[in-house]
Amino acid sequence: MRKEPRQERSRQMVERIVTAGRSVLARDGYARFVTTRVAEEAGISPGSLYQYFRDKDELLTVLMERYWAETGDRVAASLADRLNDPPDRLIRNAVEALLFALEHDSQLLRVVVEEVPPRYSEAHLHALRRRIQDLGSAYLAGRAPGERSGTTRSWVIVSAMEALSVRWVLERPAIRREELIEELTVLATNYMAGAPTT
Incomplete structure (x- = not known):
């Protein structure tokens, strides 16, 4: 179960990742939806994404x-x-x-x-x-x-x-x-x- 971020900066990062994920999913489709593409779209490293989402399924x-x-x-x-x-x-x-x-x-x-x-x-x-x-x-x-x-x-x-x-x-x-x-x-x-x- 994913923890909800408490700090404003963390909440902003989650929103950034979710927005990027939505763009990647709409543009590339489910088959090509991977966390590395989402991280790239969000302008962050995959490691930063994994601080907020365990994996693709959770996102x-x-x-x-x-x-x-x-x-x-x-x-x-x-x-x-x-x-x-x-x-x-x-x-x-x-x-x-x-x-x-x-x-x-x-x-x-x-x-x-x-x-x-x-x-x-x-x-x-x-x-x-x-x-x-x-x-x-x-x-x-x-x-x-x-x-x-x-x-x-x-x-x-x-x-x-x-x-x-x-x-x-x-x-x-x-x-x-x-x-x-x-x-x-x-x-x-x-x-x-x-x-x-x-």
């Missing part, structure tokens, strides 16, 4: 934790203040925030999704989904109480929005951003409003 774990936490912060911040909005406006804002968060560093997203082994991201991605699902569940419970589970509906909506948004960012199909936002808004709004099937 990658921190990179994935930071990446998914930042993505979650961007989306959750846009949702938390809008829980009183009508469904179509809330969903539109959520989709826009999700796309913005994923597009923020689309090259890194591609490497994270397509190359980095899932073991580095699973726990962090699960925590991100949970944050957003909890907000969605709270929204649905307040707006549509009843027999249909807000938790289940929130999971379905969040999973669908995430999958479709990631695919759009990575594949860049001939679909304008505004068109995608509109379609996802209609999809989720209709799903939320639909009557349960028996």
Whole structure:
């Protein structure tokens, strides 16, 4: 378990290494991600890097934790203040925030999704989904109480929005951003409003 640095200079060095690691991972991909490249990018010796990170695995774990936490912060911040909005406006804002968060560093997203082994991201991605699902569940419970589970509906909506948004960012199909936002808004709004099937 990595120790958190206590001194400001040490914290700055960790940030420098993490920033360099993020650049190397996005630029070179997972297969070429090695600590010597990260140290070179950070302008330090490999020995200095090892004072803060035991190995490549530990650095990658921190990179994935930071990446998914930042993505979650961007989306959750846009949702938390809008829980009183009508469904179509809330969903539109959520989709826009999700796309913005994923597009923020689309090259890194591609490497994270397509190359980095899932073991580095699973726990962090699960925590991100949970944050957003909890907000969605709270929204649905307040707006549509009843027999249909807000938790289940929130999971379905969040999973669908995430999958479709990631695919759009990575594949860049001939679909304008505004068109995608509109379609996802209609999809989720209709799903939320639909009557349960028996």
